[in-house]
Every structure is written in structure tokens, then in C-alpha cells.
Amino acid sequence: MRFLSDLWRILRNDKGALIGGLIVLIYCLVAVFGPIFVQVGDEQDASQAYLPPSWEHPLGTDSLGQGVLEQIIVGTRPIMIVGVLSAVITIVVGVAIGLLTGYVGGIVDTVIMRITDIFLTIPGLPLIIVLASVIHTTNPFVLACILSITAWAGLARAIRSQAMSLRSSDFVEAAQLQGVSLGNMIGRQLLPNVGPYVAIHFLLAITGAIYASVGLFLLGVAPISGNNWGIMINLAMAQGALYTTDSAFYLFSPMAAIVILQVAFVFFSRALDSVFNPRLRVQ
Amino acid sequence: MVSYIAKRLAMSLLVIFVVVSLSFFMIRLMPGNPMAALEAQLRMQGGLSEVEIQQRLNTVYGVTPDAPVWEQYLQYLWGVVRGDLGVPITNPGTTVVAVIAEALPWTIMVVAVSLIISFLIGVAVGAVMAAFQNSRLSQLMTFVVSLLSAIPSYLVAIALLYFLTSVYQVFPSGGAYSIDVTPGFNGPYLLSVLYHAFLPITATVITSFGGWALGMKGSAVSVLGSEYVRAAEARGLSERRITQSYVGRNSMLPMVTQLALSIGFMFGGSVFIETYFQYPGLGFYMIQSVGQRDYSLMMGCFLLITVSVIITNLLVDLLYPLVDPRIASPAARKRAPDTPTDPDQEVLPAGGTIG
Numbered sequence: 001m002r003f004l005s006d007l008w009r010i011l012r013n014d015k016g017a018l019i020g021g022l023i024v025l026i027y028c029l030v031a032v033f034g035p036i037f038v039q040v041g042d043e044q045d046a047s048q049a050y051l052p053p054s055w056e057h058p059l060g061t062d063s064l065g066q067g068v069l070e071q072i073i074v075g076t077r078p079i080m081i082v083g084v085l086s087a088v089i090t091i092v093v094g095v096a097i098g099l100l101t102g103y104v105g106g107i108v109d110t111v112i113m114r115i116t117d118i119f120l121t122i123p124g125l126p127l128i129i130v131l132a133s134v135i136h137t138t139n140p141f142v143l144a145c146i147l148s149i150t151a152w153a154g155l156a157r158a159i160r161s162q163a164m165s166l167r168s169s170d171f172v173e174a175a176q177l178q179g180v181s182l183g184n185m186i187g188r189q190l191l192p193n194v195g196p197y198v199a200i201h202f203l204l205a206i207t208g209a210i211y212a213s214v215g216l217f218l219l220g221v222a223p224i225s226g227n228n229w230g231i232m233i234n235l236a237m238a239q240g241a242l243y244t245t246d247s248a249f250y251l252f253s254p255m256a257a258i259v260i261l262q263v264a265f266v267f268f269s270r271a272l273d274s275v276f277n278p279r280l281r282v283q
Numbered sequence: 284m285v286s287y288i289a290k291r292l293a294m295s296l297l298v299i300f301v302v303v304s305l306s307f308f309m310i311r312l313m314p315g316n317p318m319a320a321l322e323a324q325l326r327m328q329g330g331l332s333e334v335e336i337q338q339r340l341n342t343v344y345g346v347t348p349d350a351p352v353w354e355q356y357l358q359y360l361w362g363v364v365r366g367d368l369g370v371p372i373t374n375p376g377t378t379v380v381a382v383i384a385e386a387l388p389w390t391i392m393v394v395a396v397s398l399i400i401s402f403l404i405g406v407a408v409g410a411v412m413a414a415f416q417n418s419r420l421s422q423l424m425t426f427v428v429s430l431l432s433a434i435p436s437y438l439v440a441i442a443l444l445y446f447l448t449s450v451y452q453v454f455p456s457g458g459a460y461s462i463d464v465t466p467g468f469n470g471p472y473l474l475s476v477l478y479h480a481f482l483p484i485t486a487t488v489i490t491s492f493g494g495w496a497l498g499m500k501g502s503a504v505s506v507l508g509s510e511y512v513r514a515a516e517a518r519g520l521s522e523r524r525i526t527q528s529y530v531g532r533n534s535m536l537p538m539v540t541q542l543a544l545s546i547g548f549m550f551g552g553s554v555f556i557e558t559y560f561q562y563p564g565l566g567f568y569m570i571q572s573v574g575q576r577d578y579s580l581m582m583g584c585f586l587l588i589t590v591s592v593i594i595t596n597l598l599v600d601l602l603y604p605l606v607d608p609r610i611a612s613p614a615a616r617k618r619a620p621d622t623p624t625d626p627d628q629e630v631l632p633a634g635g636t637i638g
Contacts, residue, residue: 016426114297120544121298121596125551126569126588130581133573134309154544211435215555218437219570233441242441242449251445255438266433 006275017271023264031080034073040066040227053249062236062250072257075228078140079210085144086151086209091202093148094155095194099186101156102163113160119153128212132221143222147209155201162194196276203269207262214258229254284604291600295593302589306582307359311352320576321372342370368586369579371572379583382568387587389459390557390564393480394549397487398542404488405495406538412496413503413534425500432493437555440486444559447482454482457561483560487552491545498541503534532606539606543599547592565591 011018057067097116101109131146166172175189216222217230224231232254236247325336350358362368368379408428412421447454455461460475506512507530515529554566561567569584571577 114294117294118298118301121294121547121589121593122302123547123550123588123592125548125554126566126585129554129569129573130309130585133581134578207433214435215437219555219558219573221570221573237441242445248445251441255441259434259438262435263430263433266429270429 003275007271010271010275014271014274016267020264020267021271023260024268027076027080027261027264030073031076034076038070038073040070040074062232062247068232068250068253071227071232072229072254075232075254076257078226078228079213079230082140082144082147082213083206083210085140086147086213087202087205089144090148090151090155090205090209091198094152094201095159095191095198096186097152098156098159099163099190099194102160103167103186103190104182105164105167109160113157116153116156119150120157122150124150125212125215129216129219129221132216136223138223138225143213143216144209147212148205151205151208155198155205158197158201159194162197163190166190166193196272200269200272200276203265203272207265210258210262229258287604288601291597295597298593299586299590302586303360303363304356306586307356310578310582311355311359342375363586368583371580372577373572373575373580379580382580383565383583383587386563386565386568386584387591389562390550390553390566390588391591393483393487393556393562393564394546394553396480397484397491398546398549400484401488401492402495402538402542405492406499406535408492408496409499410503410531410534412500413507416504425497428493428496430493431489432491432497434490436486436490436552437559439489440483440556440559443482443486455479459563479562483553483556483562486556486560487549491549491552494545495538495541499534499538502537503530506530506534509533536607539599539603543596546595546599550588550592 011021057069061067062071097112101112127149128146131149132143135142135146137143137146172185172189175185180189213222214228214230214233217224217228218234218237220234222230224234233251236251236254239247242251322336322340325331325339331339366380368383370378371382374382408424412424412428415421455478459479460466460472461479464472464475466472512525512529515525520529550566553564554569556562557564557566558570565584565588569581569588572580572584
């Protein structure tokens with residue numbers, strides 16, 4: 001409860017963060033409930049192609065005469081699912097490895113940290129593109145695993161250095177004297193203390209995953225099936241949207257959807273940052 | 284100092300080894316791997332004897348398909364060491380190495396120039412934002428900068444393409460230089476190269492300088508609040524001396540660390556930028572080969588991108604002791620345990636978490 005009232009106080013004073021939080025909330029609602037109320041029909045009518053915005057189609061129509069807004073609403077869910085799944089995988093792996101190596105230390109730490117360093121060095125996006133092109137999956141979970149292939153490493157390193165500084169604190173010593181198990185030590189003693197950092201990183205991991213997954217669909221590396229924003233832009237570009245002014249709405253609407261969501265996430269995470277980091281508030 | 288460099292060097296070689304092994308694994312060992320697919324395809328076409336099929340596979344991927352796996356692995360490693368990465372399937376007349384050798388300079392140029400420009404702009408903007416922390420201007424700039432840093436670079440690229448190459452045809456929409464100039468060290472050629480590189484560089488700078496600015500602001504603000512700066516002020520040092528050697532240098536430290544982290548990110552982003560601006564760099568060829576299922580070329584591009592990232596990382600690592608003498612002589616570090624910056628204390632790479 002304390003956390004919620006803190007959050008509300010910060011959001012009230014920081015308009016950017018408030019709006020960001022609201023937009024994220026709206027996107028989540030659209031992702032959950034949107035496809036129930038809005039469907040992209042099967043009927044395709046070339047005479048309806050590239051219509052300007054109207055009451056029936058608020059953002060105009062695409063090259064097949066289907067509404068752009070409807071497609072954006074339906075496309076929200078797959079993007080959000082992959083983004084959140086990938087962020088969850090990143091967080092779980094990163095936090096588990098970071099806490100374990102930071103707390104246990106010794107040879108385990110050295111070996112795992114060398115492996116982490118390798119993942120930190122390999123450029124993430126090219127690796128994701130290579131993996132996605134060979135694996136060629138439509139399964140959101142597999143796609144999420146590919147997207148988080150290198151993202152966990154940075155988090156693991158940051159969490160490790162926090163765990164190392166926690167190792168010498170009194171409550172850890174007290175827990176050690178009680179003889180708690182390793183699982184309890186990491187899950188119940190250390191984890192709550194890195195919680196804030198993890199929460200902020202979770203939001204940033206979502207933005208990173210959305211950036212990369214939309215990119216994969218844009219480039220046509222991931223299989224084009226179903227409906228999401230990346231595929232919409234890809235198809236718009238493939239149909240020469242750059243060279244006809246008629247299709248501007250078709251091209252720019254999904255782009256705007258992505259930009260608004262990414263910006264909202266960043267501003268919202270800034271508010272979370274100042275909730276958890278009282279020092280930032282003073283400055 | 285020597286052991287520091289040796290450690291870095293060993294690490295770099297290890298990463299290259301891992302990437303080469305990964306590329307072998309993906310091409311050869313994964314279920315439904317490209318090599319088996321090509322073999323099946325050649326067999327389906329018919330007209331080729333078993334021996335000819337094996338020879339084709341050998342020239343494309345540089346390994347003997349019916350040898351034991353470990354022998355293929357050694358063959359592949361040896362090929363990479365000799366600089367033989369096979370032959371692109373779609374264009375058997377040339378070699379993968381020839382294609383990527385031609386593409387590499389363009390990528391390096393665009394990435395290096397945009398990294399330097401965005402670093403300089405970002406650090407300057409960040410320093411200004413930290414200097415006038417509570418002013419209206421600084422708040423506005425923070426807003427604009429976080430807005431820009433949250434926009435994916437490929438969307439900026441599409442917008443630039445739309446407005447500057449098709450609505451207003453100010454810039455060319457592809458290529459590295461126009462066809463009517465002769466490559467070489469002459470004025471028209473250099474101008475044409477600049478003209479063609481302008482949009483890719485602009486798109487990258489627009490989306491990446493914000494991360495630097497925010498990082499620099501945070502770092503400079505924390506240095507400004509530290510005690511040694513107050514002590515320096517109390518000792519009556521000149522404003523200029525404090526700004527340069529106390530605040531400037533110390534707040535630059537995490538920026539240099541971040542430089543290493545963001546290089547991988549820049550190379551990754553260049554894949555999108557080059558594809559959209561049809562700029563003939565590594566990323567462009569990589570995406571093209573993905574589309575054409577030309578896996579030997581794709582892995583070659585990936586390998587070279589990784590090697591470029593590693594080499595630039597090494598350069599930054601070598602630069603780091605110059606900026607922070609404590610790295611080079613650990614004894615000095617022990618004397619000053621409370622350092623304001625710790626290389627392990629990760630700053631998020633500019634632009635997100637996927638580097």
C-alpha cells in the first residue's frame with residue numbers, strides 16, 4: 001500500500017510519468033480486450049483501398065480495403081505478449097544468475113561471469129536476427145527466448161554487484177546463522193532487496209523486446225503470419241507506401257502506435273525510478 | 284597493465300571462438316539445418332551424382348559433409364583461420380570473404396562517424412543540462428531527449444526516407460556513392476560518399492544521442508554533488524580548473540565505459556539503417572542473405588560484425604586506462620577505495636536493453 005501511495009504522489013507531480021503510465025495501461029487493456037470487440041474481417045475489397053480516414057475506418061484503409069485502426073488494435077496483443085514474455089525470461093534468468101553468483105562467489109562466480117561476459121560482447125541484435133532466420137518460428141514463447149538471448153547478461157552483472165554488497169550486511173549474516181537454505185537465502189532474503197531495480201529493468205526489457213521483435217517482422221526475418229505492427233509496416237513498405245501519399249496513414253499509424261508505447265514506457269519507468277530511489281527526488 | 288591487456292585479448296579470442304562454433308553449429312548441426320536443406324534440394328533437382336553433391340556442399344560451406352562431425356568442425360575452424368568462409372549460394376562466382384570485405388568499410392564508416400557525432404552532441408547536451416539543472420530549458424531538453432531516445436531507429440529511418448527521398452527528393456534513397464563518379468581520392472567522389480551517408484548517419488544520431496545526454500547528465504549531477512568538488516571549491520581553485528579536471532573528467536568516466544557497451548548496439552542498429560537506406564554495408568548484405576536463405580554469407584556477416592565489435596571494444600579498453608589511471612595501476616586504486624565510478628556499476632546502454 002505504501003508503494004501505491006508513493007507512486008501516486010510521484011505521478012501526481014510528474015505529468016509526463018502520469019501520462020506515460022496511463023498510456024501503458026490503455027495499451028494493456030487494448031491488448032487484453034481489444035480483439036474481443038474488434039475484428040479484422042475477411043472480406044477484401046480493392047475498391048475500398050487507401051481510403052482516407054472516415055467514421056467507419058478512423059485511420060483509413062490498407063491496400064486490401066481493410067481498416068488500419070482495426071488491424072492496429074488486433075495487432076497489439078501479439079506484440080505485448082512477446083514483449084512481456086521476453087522481459088519475464090530476461091528478468092528471471094538475469095536475477096537468478098546475478099543473485100547466485102554474487103552471493104556464492106568463488107569458482108562458480110568466475111565461470112558464470114566469464115560466460116556472461118561472452119553474451120555481453122556478442123552484438124545482440126545481429127545474433128537475434130541470425131537465430132530467428134534459422135529457427136523460423138511463429139511460437140511466441142520461442143520468439144521471446146530468442147529475443148532475450150543476450151538481454152539477461154547486463155542485468156545479471158548489475159544484480160551480481162548488488163548481491164555482492166548485500167552479502168556482508170547484517171540480515172544476511174543473521175540468516176546464515178539460522179542456517180537457511182540457499183534457495184531461501186536467494187529467494188526470500190536477497191531478492192526483495194533488489195526488487196526496485198528489477199521492476200525498472202522489467203519495463204526497459206519490455207521496450208527492448210518490442211524494439212527487436214518489431215524489427216524482426218519489419219525486416220521479414222520472422223515469418224509473416226497473423227497480424228501485428230511490424231508486419232503491417234513490412235507490408236506497407238513492400239507495397240510501395242513510400243511512393244504514394246495515399247498510403248501515408250497505412251504506413252505511419254503502426255509506427256505511431258510503436259513510438260507512443262515506447263515513449264510511454266520510458267516515461268513511466270522514470271517515475272518508478274524516483275519512487276524507488278528517494279535520492280533522485282531530492283535532486 | 285600488461286596483464287590487463289592480456290586478459291582482454293584472451294577474452295576477445297574466446298568470444299570469437301564461441302561465435303565461430305555457434306555458426307558451425309547452426310549451419311551444420313541444428314535439426315533442419317541449412318546444409319542438410321541444400322543437400323536435399325540438390326538431390327531433388329536430380330542430374331547430379333552423389334559425389335558432385337558432396338563437392339557442391341564442400342565449396343559452399345567449406346566442410347566435407349560425410350566426414351565425422353568433429354572433423355568437419357576442425358575443417359570449419361581451419362577455414363575460418365585461413366580466412367575462408369565459403370561461397371555465397373546465390374552468387375557462386377565470388378567468395379563470402381570478398382563480399383564482406385567490400386561491405387565492411389561502409390559499415391565501419393557510418394557506425395564510427397555516427398557514434399562520434401552522437402557521443403559529442405550527447406555529452407555536450409548532457410553537460411549543459413547538468414550545469415543548469417533546475418532551469419526551464421533543462422527540463423524541456425530532458426523531455427525532448429528522453430522522447431528521442433525512446434524512438435526506434437528504424438522508424439526514424441522510414442520517416443526520413445518518406446519525407447526526404449520521396450516527398451521531397453533531396454537525398455538519394457540508396458547506394459554508397461553515385462554511379463557517375465570514379466572511386467578514388469577525388470573531390471566529387473568524397474562529396475558523393477558524404478551525400479549518400481548523410482541520411483543513415485542522421486537517422487542513427489537522432490536516435491542515439493539522447494542516451495548519451497541522459498547518461499552524461501546523471502553522471503555529471505552526481506559528480507557535482509560529491510565532496511571532492513566542494514573541497515576543490517573551498518580551496519579556491521579556479522572555475523575552469525574545477526570544471527575541467529574535477530567535474531569534466533570524472534563524469535566522463537562512466538561515459539567511456541558506456542562507449543564499449545553501445546558499440547554493439549550501434550552495429551546492431553546499423554542492420555536496420557543499412558537495409559532501409561540500401562546502404563551496401565554488412566547489415567544490408569546480412570538481411571539480403573537472410574531473405575535469400577544464403578546462410579554462409581549470413582554467418583560471414585554476423586562473424587565480421589562480431590569481430591568488429593570486439594576490436595572496437597578492445598580499443599576502448601585500451602583507451603580506458605588513459606582516462607582513468609586507476610585501472611592501469613591497481614595500487615592507486617587501493618589507496619582510493621571510494622571511487623565515484625565503478626566499471627561494474629552498469630549504466631544501461633543507450634537506447635534499451637537489447638544491444
